[in-house]
Amino acid sequence: MKDYILRRAGQSIITFFLAVTVNFFVFRMMPGSPLIALIDPRVPPESRLLIIDRFGLNRPLWEQFLLYFWNLFHGEFGISFYYSNTPVVDVILGRRLFNTVVLMGLSIALALIIGVIIGVKAASKRGTKTDVSATIFSLVTYSFPVFWIGLLVLLIFGYYLSLLPIGPTPAPGLRYASFFEYAVDYLRYLIGPLITLTLSFLGGYFLIMRNTILDIFTEDYMLTARAKGLSSRKILYTHAMKNAMLPMISIVALHMTYLIGGATMTETVFSWYGLGLLIFESVRAKDYPVLQGIFLLMTIVVIISNFIADLIYAYLDPRIRY
Amino acid sequence: MIKQEKTIPIRKFYKNMLWKKAKSFWVTYKTTKIGLTGLIMVLSFMFMAIFAPFITPYNPMKSVGEPLLPPSPSYLLGTDQLGRDIFSGLIYGTRISLMVGALASAISVLIGTMIGIISGYYGGLRDSLLMRITDTFIILPTLPMMLILVSFLGSGIHVIIIVTAVLVWTGTARMVRSQALSLKERPFVEATRAVGAHDFRIIFRHILPNTFPVIFANAILGIVDAILAEAGISFLGYGDPFYLSWGMILNYAQKAGALVTGRYWYMIPPGLCIMLLTAGFAFISHGLDQVLNPRLRRR
Numbered sequence: 001m002k003d004y005i006l007r008r009a010g011q012s013i014i015t016f017f018l019a020v021t022v023n024f025f026v027f028r029m030m031p032g033s034p035l036i037a038l039i040d041p042r043v044p045p046e047s048r049l050l051i052i053d054r055f056g057l058n059r060p061l062w063e064q065f066l067l068y069f070w071n072l073f074h075g076e077f078g079i080s081f082y083y084s085n086t087p088v089v090d091v092i093l094g095r096r097l098f099n100t101v102v103l104m105g106l107s108i109a110l111a112l113i114i115g116v117i118i119g120v121k122a123a124s125k126r127g128t129k130t131d132v133s134a135t136i137f138s139l140v141t142y143s144f145p146v147f148w149i150g151l152l153v154l155l156i157f158g159y160y161l162s163l164l165p166i167g168p169t170p171a172p173g174l175r176y177a178s179f180f181e182y183a184v185d186y187l188r189y190l191i192g193p194l195i196t197l198t199l200s201f202l203g204g205y206f207l208i209m210r211n212t213i214l215d216i217f218t219e220d221y222m223l224t225a226r227a228k229g230l231s232s233r234k235i236l237y238t239h240a241m242k243n244a245m246l247p248m249i250s251i252v253a254l255h256m257t258y259l260i261g262g263a264t265m266t267e268t269v270f271s272w273y274g275l276g277l278l279i280f281e282s283v284r285a286k287d288y289p290v291l292q293g294i295f296l297l298m299t300i301v302v303i304i305s306n307f308i309a310d311l312i313y314a315y316l317d318p319r320i321r322y
Numbered sequence: 323m324i325k326q327e328k329t330i331p332i333r334k335f336y337k338n339m340l341w342k343k344a345k346s347f348w349v350t351y352k353t354t355k356i357g358l359t360g361l362i363m364v365l366s367f368m369f370m371a372i373f374a375p376f377i378t379p380y381n382p383m384k385s386v387g388e389p390l391l392p393p394s395p396s397y398l399l400g401t402d403q404l405g406r407d408i409f410s411g412l413i414y415g416t417r418i419s420l421m422v423g424a425l426a427s428a429i430s431v432l433i434g435t436m437i438g439i440i441s442g443y444y445g446g447l448r449d450s451l452l453m454r455i456t457d458t459f460i461i462l463p464t465l466p467m468m469l470i471l472v473s474f475l476g477s478g479i480h481v482i483i484i485v486t487a488v489l490v491w492t493g494t495a496r497m498v499r500s501q502a503l504s505l506k507e508r509p510f511v512e513a514t515r516a517v518g519a520h521d522f523r524i525i526f527r528h529i530l531p532n533t534f535p536v537i538f539a540n541a542i543l544g545i546v547d548a549i550l551a552e553a554g555i556s557f558l559g560y561g562d563p564f565y566l567s568w569g570m571i572l573n574y575a576q577k578a579g580a581l582v583t584g585r586y587w588y589m590i591p592p593g594l595c596i597m598l599l600t601a602g603f604a605f606i607s608h609g610l611d612q613v614l615n616p617r618l619r620r621r
Contacts (some may be wrong), residue, residue: 011454026470090550136356139608143546143600145553148572148593151581159584166365166582211611254460265554279466280558283473289468302461317546 004314012307019299024068027288028061040080047085072296078289082282089295092275100262108255109192111201116241116248119209124236134206142203150196150269157192164192193270197263201255208251212244246317254302255311261298265287349612354463355470357609363602367595371416372572378410383564390578393587400587402571403578411566412591419599422483422552427544429487434494439525441495442502453499460492468551472560479562486551501533535614542607546600553596568592 043201071078077088118138122131158166165188216222217240225235262276271277275294282290366470370377379396380386385405386397401407441452471485476518505511506529514524555561556569557576571592575581580588 011457015453015457015461016456019461022458082562132356135608136605139356139604140597140601143550143604145550145557145569145593147554147557148596151576151589151593152571154581155584155586156590159581183341188325230506247407261466264465264469265558269559279467282465283469286473291466292524295466298463299461306461 001314005311008307008310012303016303019070020069020296021065023292023299024065027292028064037201047079052129055183056075076251077296080287080290082285082287082290089291091278091290091295092293096273096275096278097260099272100276101259103193103267103272103274104195104259104262106190106200107197108252108259110194110198112248112252113204114198115202115205116209116245119206120213120236120241120244122206123209123217123240124232125212131210135210138203138210139205141199142204142207144200146196146200146263147265147269149199150193150266153192153196165189186273189270190274193263193266193272196266196270196302198265200266204251205248208247209244212247213240216240216243218235229242247314249309249312250306253305256305257302258300262293325407328518340490345571347613351609354609354612355606359610360602360605360607360609363554364606367416367571367599367602370413371420371611378407378413378555380407380410382406382411382414390585392585399591400585402588403442405528405572406566408571408588408591411571411620412568412595415566415568415571415592415595416599418479418565419549419552419596422479422567423549423603424491425474426483426486426548426551427541429484429547430491430544431537431541433487434491434540435498435530435533437496438495439502439529439533442499443506443521443525443529448500452495455522456495457488458617462489464489465551465554467559472555477555477560477562479565482552482555482562483548486548489506490544490547490551492517494537497540498533501536504527505529505532535610540613542603542610546603546607547601548595549603570574570595 075089077092080086080091082090106289115138118134122134125131154164154166157164204302222235222239225239226232230239260275261279262274264276264279266272266274267274268280279291279294281287282294359404365416371460383406386407387401387405387494389401389405391397397407397409399412402408403412415564437452437456441449441456468482468485468487472481475481475485506524514528519527552561552567553569553572556567557572559573561567561570561573563570569592572589575585575588575592578588580586
C-alpha cells in the first residue's frame with residue numbers, strides 16, 4: 001500500500017509539472033504571443049511596462065519559463081490584461097468561483113444520484129421496457145449538444161412559459177431587500193443551467209453504472225451470493241451496487257475539472273456569471289494570464305482529486321494494490 | 323494408404339476466416355435493436371449528405387430571398403438574416419458534420435493507437451513517459467483548450483479537425499495499451515517471437531488486428547465527440563465561416579436573436595439534426611458494445 005501511494009504521488013507530481021509546462025508553452029508559442037495583447041489600446045502604457053518587466057516578457061523563452069515557475073510557487077499568477085491592474089487571483093477567486101462551484105457541484109451530485117439509481121434498476125431488469133427506454137434516453141443525453149439543450153430550455157421555459165429569466169445572472173451591483181429575496185432570485189437563475197447540466201452528466205453515469213453492474217452479474221461471487229440464498233434485493237444493493245460504485249469514483253474525480261472550470265458552453269448560453277463564462281470571455285479578449293490561472297487551478301484540483309480517488313479505490317479494492 | 327487431406331492456401335484460409343467473422347458479427351449485431359436503429363439513422367444522414375444537391379432547392383451559401391422570412395412552401399424553414407435558405411443549409415450541413423466527425427476521429431484513433439501500442443508493447447521507460455503525457459492530456463480541459471487553440475490558429479475547418487483529434491485520443495491510447503499489454507503475453511505472440519519475427523511484424527500482423535474491435539468502438543465514440551466539438555466551437559463563433567455547419571447555423575440564429583423573438587424554426591432543426599446524428603452513432607457504439615463485450619451478453 002505504501003509503495004502504491006508513493007508511486008501514485010510521484011506520477012501525480014510528474015503530471016503536474018507536465019501540465020504546467022503545457023500551460024506555459026501553449027500561451028507562449030502561439031502566433032501573436034502575449035505582446036499582441038499588450039499592444040491592445042485598452043491596456044494603459046504604464047501597466048504594460050510593468051507587466052513586461054514583472055513577467056520578463058523581453059527575456060528569452062527558457063528564462064521566462066523558469067520565472068513562471070518561480071512566480072507560481074510564490075503565489076504570483078500575474079495581472080489580467082483585460083481587467084487592467086487586477087491580479088488574476090482576484091479575478092478568479094470570488095463570486096465567479098462560488099457560482100461555478102454551486103452550479104457544477106449541484107448538477108454533478110444530482111446526476112450522480114439519479115444516474116446510479118436508474119442504472120441499478122435498469123441493469124436488474126435487463127431487456128425489459130424500463131431498461132431499454134432508460135438506455136435510449138441515456139444514450140441520447142450522452143450525445144446531445146449541451147448548448148442546444150440550454151437554448152431549448154430557455155426557449156420553452158423562458159420564452160414560452162416565462163418561468164425562467166432570459167438574461168445574465170443577477171449583477172453583482174444589484175441590491176435586494178433581504179437575503180431571502182436574493183436567494184429566490186438566485187435560484188430562478190440557477191434552475192435553467194442546472195437542468196441542462198444534470199441532463200448532460202446523467203447519461204454517462206447511467207451507462208457506466210448499468211454496464212458495470214451487468215459485468216458484475218457474471219462474476220463468481222454473485223453466483224455464490226445467489227447460492228447462499230440471499231434475496232435478489234440484497235444481492236443487488238449490497239453486493240453488486242457496492243462494487244459497481246468503484247469505477248464511478250474515478251469518473252467523478254475526472255469530472256472535478258468541471259467543478260472549477262465550469263461548463264463553458266452552458267454558462268455562456270445562460271450567461272451564468274461563473275468561471276466557464278470567464279474562460280469564454282478571456283478567450284475573446286486574449287486575456288492569457290487569466291486563462292493560465294484558471295487552467296492551473298483546474299489542473300491542481302483534478303490531479304489532487306484523481307490522487308484521492310486512487311487512494312480510496314486502493315483502500316476499497318485490494319486487487320488494485322498489486 | 324492414408325488419404326491426402328485437402329489443403330487450402332493460408333491466404334485463402336485467412337480470407338475465409340475474416341468473412342466468417344464478419345458474418346457472425348453481423349448476425350449478433352442484427353439482434354441488437356438499438357444498434358440497428360443507430361445504423362439506420364446514420365445511413366439516412368449519409369444519404370442526405372450524398373444527395374444534398376438533389377434534395378435542396380437552393381444554394382445554401384447564396385442569398386435567395388428576403389432576410390428572416392418565416393417558413394413557407396418555397397422556404398421550408400424560412401431564411402436567415404442574409405436571406406439564405408435555412409433548409410438547404412441544414413441538408414448541406416450534414417456533409418460538414420460527417421466529414422469533421424470521420425476525419426477527426428480517424429486522426430485521433432491513429433494517434434491513440436500508436437501511443438497505446440508503443441506504450442503497452444515496449445513497456446518500461448517509454449511506457450511511463452507516454453502514460454504521463456496521456457495523463458496530462460486527460461486532465462487538460464478539452465473545450466476551453468479547443469477554443470484557445472482555434473482562436474490562436476484561426477478557424478479553418480482543418481484546424482478544428484486537427485485540434486479536436488489532438489485533444490481526444492487519450493481514451494483510445496489507454497484502451498489499446500491495456501489490450502497490447504495482455505496480448506503480448508499470449509502464447510501465439512510468444513510463438514511468433516520464437517520463430518524470429520521482428521517487433522514490427524508482431525505489432526502489425528498479430529497485435530494490431532486483435533485490438534481492432536476496441537479501436538473500432540473507440541472510433542465511433544470519437545465521431546460523436548468530434549461532431550459535438552465542431553458544433554460547440556462554431557456555435558461560440560469560432561467556426562469556419564466558409565462552411566455552413568449546423569453549429570454555424572445555430573450561431574447565426576443566436577446572432578439574429580432567434581431565441582428572444584421565438585423563431586423556433588431557426589433554432590430547433592439544426593440542434594435536432596446534431597442530436598439525431600450523434601445519437602445514431604452512440605446507438606451504433608452501444609450495439610457494438612453488446613457484440614464485442616461477451617460479458618454483457620451472457621447471463
